[in-house]
Amino acid sequence: MHGEVRTTERLTPSLIRIVLGGPGLNNFVMPDDDTDAYVNLAVPPRGATYGPVFDPREVRETHPREHWPARRRCTVRRWNAAARELTLDFVVHGGSGAAGAWALAAQPGDVLVFNGPGSGYHPDPTVEWHFMAGDESALPAIAASLEKVPAHARVVVRLVCDGPEHELPLESPGRLDLRWVHRTEADPAPLLAAVEAASFPGEGVQAFIHGEAEETRALRRHVIRERGVSRETMSCSPYWRRGMSDEQWRSVKRDFVAAMNSEA
Incomplete structure (x- = not known):
C-alpha cells in the first residue's frame, strides 16, 4: 500500500x-x-x-x-x-x-x-475516568483518543515536551484536565512527578501510557502499585528509548517489553 x-x-x-x-x-x-x-x-x-x-x-x-x-x-x-x-x-x-x-x-x-x-486501543465509552500520559511520540494517539472520550467522562492527561513551543492545543468532549510539563537539563524526565501529583482514582480507570521507554515503565509501575489501576484496563507501550538509535531500540524492544509486562 x-x-x-x-x-x-x-x-x-x-x-x-x-x-x-x-x-x-x-x-x-x-x-x-x-x-x-x-x-x-x-x-x-x-x-x-x-x-x-x-x-x-x-x-x-x-x-x-x-x-x-x-x-x-x-x-x-x-x-x-x-x-x-x-x-x-x-x-x-x-x-x-x-x-x-x-x-x-x-x-x-x-x-x-x-x-x-x-491497532489495539480505544476509549471505553462506559468508563467514567480516563487517564493518559506520554510525550511527543504519543501525541497523535492521545489527540485522537481525546476526541472519542464521551461528554460524561472525566479524562486526566499529563504530557511532557521540550517547551511551550512544542505544545499542541488538545480538546475533548469529556471533562478534560490537561497539563504539560517541560524537560530541563536538571530534570530531563519530569513526567512521573506530574502524574504523581495528579488527582484521579485507581479503580475503574482506563489508562493509556505511551512514550519513552523508561518513563513509560516508571509510569506503569506507579499507576499499578500506587493507584491500583488494573493491567487489564491499561494500554502501555514504549515507542523509543533515550540514548538509543531507532535500530538499537528495535533490537532490544521485545525483551524490554516482556520484562516490563512481567512486573507486578
Missing part, C-alpha cells in the same frame, strides 16, 4: 503533519473505533535503485541489505474515508531517524510505502 503526499505542515518544532492521498489508499480500511491505529512505513535509503512504489519483501529478496527500506511504525492521526486521505504526524529530532528525515524532506507528490493498519 502507498500514499502520495498531498500537504505537509509543521505543527511544532518537533512535529510534522503529512496528509497522504491517491489511488494507493483505495484498499485502506481503518480499524473500527480504535484511536491508536498505526501503519508500518518502508522508508528507502538515499540512493535506492528501485522506484518510489515498491514491494518491501521483493526488495529484501533482490537487493543488498544497505538498500533495504527502514521499517518504522507511525501512528495514524486521522483517516478521512470520504476524501480517502490519511493524516500522519511525524516526530522529528533534528533529522535523526529514517521516518523523521523523510518527513522533513517530504514534498507534495512524494510517495510513502507502508502496510497496515494495526
Whole structure:
C-alpha cells in the first residue's frame, strides 16, 4: 500500500503533519473505533535503485541489505474515508531517524510505502475516568483518543515536551484536565512527578501510557502499585528509548517489553 503526499505542515518544532492521498489508499480500511491505529512505513535509503512504489519483501529478496527500506511504525492521526486521505504526524529530532528525515524532506507528490493498519486501543465509552500520559511520540494517539472520550467522562492527561513551543492545543468532549510539563537539563524526565501529583482514582480507570521507554515503565509501575489501576484496563507501550538509535531500540524492544509486562 502507498500514499502520495498531498500537504505537509509543521505543527511544532518537533512535529510534522503529512496528509497522504491517491489511488494507493483505495484498499485502506481503518480499524473500527480504535484511536491508536498505526501503519508500518518502508522508508528507502538515499540512493535506492528501485522506484518510489515498491514491494518491501521483493526488495529484501533482490537487493543488498544497505538498500533495504527502514521499517518504522507511525501512528495514524486521522483517516478521512470520504476524501480517502490519511493524516500522519511525524516526530522529528533534528533529522535523526529514517521516518523523521523523510518527513522533513517530504514534498507534495512524494510517495510513502507502508502496510497496515494495526491497532489495539480505544476509549471505553462506559468508563467514567480516563487517564493518559506520554510525550511527543504519543501525541497523535492521545489527540485522537481525546476526541472519542464521551461528554460524561472525566479524562486526566499529563504530557511532557521540550517547551511551550512544542505544545499542541488538545480538546475533548469529556471533562478534560490537561497539563504539560517541560524537560530541563536538571530534570530531563519530569513526567512521573506530574502524574504523581495528579488527582484521579485507581479503580475503574482506563489508562493509556505511551512514550519513552523508561518513563513509560516508571509510569506503569506507579499507576499499578500506587493507584491500583488494573493491567487489564491499561494500554502501555514504549515507542523509543533515550540514548538509543531507532535500530538499537528495535533490537532490544521485545525483551524490554516482556520484562516490563512481567512486573507486578
